[in-house]
Structure formats: structure tokens, C-alpha cells
Amino acid sequence: MPRKIIAIAKGDGVGPEVVNEGIKILKVLEKYSDYSFDFVETPLGGQVLKDTGTNLPTKSFDLMKKSDAILFGAIGLPDLPLGVAETAILKIRHGLNQYVNLRPAKLYEPLRDKCPLKEEYIQNGIDITTIRENTEGLYAKIGKKDVNSAENLMRYSRTAVERLIKYGFEYAMRKGHSEVISVDKANLLECSQFWREIYQDIGQNYPSLTQKNFYVDAFCQWLIRKPYTVQTVVTENMFGDIISDEAAYLIGSLGMAASGNINPDGISMYEPIHGSAPDIAGQGIANPIGTILSVKLMLEESFQDDHFGPLIEDSIVESLGIGRTLDILPLVSSANSHFKTLNTQEMGDLILALLQKRLKV
Numbered sequence: 001m002p003r004k005i006i007a008i009a010k011g012d013g014v015g016p017e018v019v020n021e022g023i024k025i026l027k028v029l030e031k032y033s034d035y036s037f038d039f040v041e042t043p044l045g046g047q048v049l050k051d052t053g054t055n056l057p058t059k060s061f062d063l064m065k066k067s068d069a070i071l072f073g074a075i076g077l078p079d080l081p082l083g084v085a086e087t088a089i090l091k092i093r094h095g096l097n098q099y100v101n102l103r104p105a106k107l108y109e110p111l112r113d114k115c116p117l118k119e120e121y122i123q124n125g126i127d128i129t130t131i132r133e134n135t136e137g138l139y140a141k142i143g144k145k146d147v148n149s150a151e152n153l154m155r156y157s158r159t160a161v162e163r164l165i166k167y168g169f170e171y172a173m174r175k176g177h178s179e180v181i182s183v184d185k186a187n188l189l190e191c192s193q194f195w196r197e198i199y200q201d202i203g204q205n206y207p208s209l210t211q212k213n214f215y216v217d218a219f220c221q222w223l224i225r226k227p228y229t230v231q232t233v234v235t236e237n238m239f240g241d242i243i244s245d246e247a248a249y250l251i252g253s254l255g256m257a258a259s260g261n262i263n264p265d266g267i268s269m270y271e272p273i274h275g276s277a278p279d280i281a282g283q284g285i286a287n288p289i290g291t292i293l294s295v296k297l298m299l300e301e302s303f304q305d306d307h308f309g310p311l312i313e314d315s316i317v318e319s320l321g322i323g324r325t326l327d328i329l330p331l332v333s334s335a336n337s338h339f340k341t342l343n344t345q346e347m348g349d350l351i352l353a354l355l356q357k358r359l360k361v
């Protein structure tokens with residue numbers, strides 16, 4: 001297998017702590033498979049902005065453009081003005097045409113008690129993938145603001161909507177799903193009416209997949225009412241931002257959720273969705289599982305590898321019965337005694353050891 005170049009964008013806050021655990025997983029794969037990786041540091045984010053005057057140095061972005069995939073931690077510093085560091089991520093999403101934001105949220109059985117919903121709302125489990133448009137809508141950044149008013153423009157091109165929705169239907173087929181939900185606000189917004197028309201058109205090519213439209217407000221309710229029925233969801237950029245955070249909390253902790261900014265024909269970027277978490281940064285207590293699951297997503301989506309992903313996932317599930325980071329300790333404090341409380345590195349090492357066991361056989 002050819003050597004893969006992985007751009008490493010650790011960023012701010014807990015970013016470096018969790019990305020280090022992701023790198024460890026890739027390094028162990030090198031030992032037990034044909035994979036070999038070149039890790040190339042591509043600094044970016046709030047601290048880099050303070051040091052160099054830009055949140056995404058040209059050198060970092062050029063290296064990303066030469067990579068096979070990007071592993072990203074988090075960006076944002078509490079003492080910077082709002083949005084100043086965060087635009088780096090939009091520059092990458094737009095600049096590399098990563099038009100799909102893939103956000104799977106699966107509740108692992110050992111974490112059932114960490115789901116904020118009662119049993120009757122969980123039933124046979126939660127496994128929801130939000131497929132979020134990642135390049136247009138309000139995020140296109142053609143906004144302006146003065147003392148008296150501010151505006152952002154929601155605009156969608158046919159190209160952007162078609163490619164996202166097609167990806168969603170193809171993803172559902174690939175995963176053996178039976179339904180694709182589209183979330184919009186077509187009772188008001190022209191962009192959503194446009195979206196819905198395209199969804200219905202494309203859906204005709206997938207007769208085996210049931211189609212369902214939800215207004216975004218109703219869908220936010222549906223997500224806590226019948227989450228166990230939801231499979232693949234396609235939606236526009238900001239709605240997807242919001243509902244994927246809601247879905248991520250249903251699986252026990254934001255720290256568990258992975259994502260991929262995907263360009264199916266180009267370079268994709270994988271990141272945990274939790275953000276820089278300045279309140280716990282530097283303490284070594286962040287949950288690395290969102291990042292490790294992002295590595296799994298990288299193998300599956302960038303390297304078309306269906307073999308190692310399940311081994312990583314099984315190792316995570318097994319680890320959850322042994323030790324856990326603070327955010328996923330059981331709610332009932334007396335039950336805590338069953339689990340070792342682990343820091344970021346220890347959680348990573350535990351998963352690594354369990355993965356190694358699987359790779360050796």
C-alpha cells in the first residue's frame with residue numbers, strides 16, 4: 001500500500017491532547033498492517049493567529065493540499081474575539097471543497113445509561129448519521145455588520161444541493177439503511193423549497209429508500225422523541241450544525257462524536273465535534289474517543305478500508321467496560337467503582353492495547 005501523508009492540525013485547547021491519541025492509533029496500524037504514514041504538522045487556529053497574524057498559515061494549507069487526509073483537533077481561544085479563530089476551518093472546508101460534513105452518532109450499549117433519554121425513547125438503540133451540506137448556506141460568509149444592522153445571506157446552488165443529497169442517498173445504500181430523512185424549513189424558506197424539490201427528484205432514483213421530509217423545528221423534537229427510528233439525515237449547513245450537536249449528546253457525551261469533512265474526490269478532514277473546550281484544556285482529561293472514531297472514519301472514507309474500522313470500534317466498546325474518562329463515567333455515583341477513571345492518555349492507551357490484541361490475531 002502506498003505511503004499516506006496525514007496532515008496533523010492539532011489547533012487549540014484540548015485539540016493537541018486528543019489528536020495525539022488519534023496518531024497513536026494510526027501508528028499501531030502501521031505495525032500490524034501494510035499501512036505506512038507520514039505525519040506532517042500543519043499548525044493553525046487561535047494561538048497560531050496570535051503568533052503569526054493568520055489562523056491558517058499558507059504553509060500549513062499548502063501542506064494540507066499535498067496530503068492524503070487531515071486529522072484535525074479543535075480551534076478557538078476564549079480571549080479572542082468571536083469567530084476570529086474559527087474561520088480557519090471554513091477556509092479548509094471551502095478551499096478543499098469538502099462539501100459533505102459526515103456526522104455519525106452511535107450510542108454504544110455500555111453508555112446506555114449516559115443517554116439523557118429514558119429507556120422507552122432509546123429502545124433498540126441510537127445510530128444516526130447527519131449528512132450536512134458543508135460549503136454553502138449561511139456559512140458562505142458573505143455577511144456584513146454595522147452598528148444598526150447585520151446580515152447573512154442564505155443561498156444555495158443546484159450543484160451544492162444535488163451533490164450533497166446524492167451523497168446522502170448513496171451513503172444510506174452503502175450502510176443498508178431503509179430511509180433517508182431530509183430536514184428543511186420549506187414552510188417558509190425558498191432555499192428549503194429548492195432543497196426539497198431536489199431531494200424529491202433525486203430520491204426517485206432510490207426506490208428502495210423511504211423518503212421523509214421534516215421541518216427543522218419538528219425534527220429537533222423527533223430526535224428526542226423517536227431517535228431510535230432515525231438513520232440517515234440530509235440537511236443544509238446550519239441546520240446540520242445544530243442537529244448534529246443534539247444527536248451527539250444522545251450518545252452520552254459530545255466527547256464521543258466524530259466527523260468527517262469530506263470531498264469524495266479530493267482531500268478530506270476528520271475531527272471530533274467537541275471543539276476546543278477551554279474549560280478543561282491542559283488538564284489531560286478530555287475524552288479522546290471522538291478523535292479515535294474520526295480516525296476510523298478516515299480509514300473508511302478516505303482509504304476505502306472496511307477492515308480496521310470495526311476493530312477500532314470493537315476496541316472502544318470493550319474499553320468502555322473497563323475504564324472511562326470523566327465525561328462518560330456512569331451517572332449513578334455508586335456505580336463509579338466498577339470503572340477506572342482514566343485521563344486522556346490512559347483512555348487512548350487502553351483502546352490501543354485492546355486494538356493491538358485484535359490486530360495480532
Ligand code: IPM
Nearest residue numbers: 076086087089090241273275
Ligand atoms: C462545527 C463547529 C463549527 C461549525 C464552528 C467552529 C464554525 O461548530 O464544526 O460544527 O459551526 O461548523
Ligand code: MN
Nearest residue numbers: 241242245273
Ligand atoms: Mn457545531
